[in-house]
Amino acid sequence: EAGVTQFPSHSVIEKGQTVTLRCDPISGHDNLYWYRRVMGKEIKFLLHFVKESKQDESGMPNNRFLAERTGGTYSTLKVQPAELEDSGVYFCASSQDLGDAYNEQFFGPGTRLTVL
Amino acid sequence: SQQGEEDPQALSIQEGENATMNCSYKTSINNLQWYRQNSGRGLVHLILIRSNEREKHSGRLRVTLDTSKKSSSLLITASRAADTASYFCALTDSWGKLQFGAGTQVVVTP
DSSP: OOOOEEEOSEEEEOTTOOEEEEEEOOTTOOEEEEEEEOTTSOEEEEEEEETTEEEEOTTOOSTTEEEEOGGGSOEEEEESSOOGGGOEEEEEEEEOOSSOTTOOOEEOOOEEEEEO | OOOOEEEOSEEEEETTSOEEEEEEOSSOOSEEEEEEEOTTSOEEEEEEEETTOSEEEETTEEEEEETTTTEEEEEEOSOOGGGOEEEEEEEEOTTOOEEEOOOEEEEEEO
C-alpha cells in the first residue's frame, strides 16, 4: 500500500511568486494534516482536514496560505505571494478516523520550499 | 500550549552506546508520542505512551513517562549508524493535532 506522498519534493521560487504543494494521503484516511518546519525551529501544525472540511486551521500563519481538499482525497496548499520567511519543509500526514483522536499519523517525506 | 521540549538539542555517540533524550511539557496530557526524522525523509512514528502508562518498549527503544514531573525519556539501546536522525516528542490534542518540540539531533558514528 502506498504511503503519504507529497509533490514536489523541492521547490525554489522567488519572493512574490506562487507555489502550490500537493499531498496525497493514504487511501481511506479521512484525516489530513499539514505541518511545517521552518529552519532550526520546531515542527508546527498548520491545519487539519476531516474529509473535505477544515476541522482546525488555527496554525495557518496568514491569508497568503490557502489549503483545499476538494472531494476529500488529495490536498493542496498554496502560498501566494511567497515571502522569505515561508521557507521550510512542509509535511503532510494522514490518519484513519476510528473514533479515537490518537490514531497514528503517517507522514509524507515533505516538500522543501526555498523562497529567494 | 501543549508542546514538548526536548533535551539535549544534540547528541553524538558511537555505535553500540546507548542514547537518552528527554522531553518536558507543561500541561496535562492524554498521551505523548515520539517520532524520528531521518535526513530528507518524513517523520516516522516510534512509540505512543498513554498517561496511565509508565514505561513502554519497542525493539531497542524504551520510553518512560513521569506525569508527576511532566517528563518523558526515550532510550535507544545499542545504537547503530542508522539511528542517526532527529527525534521529536509530540503531544496530541483531542482532534489528533500534534504539537512538537524542537527535537534532538542524534549522530551515531561507526
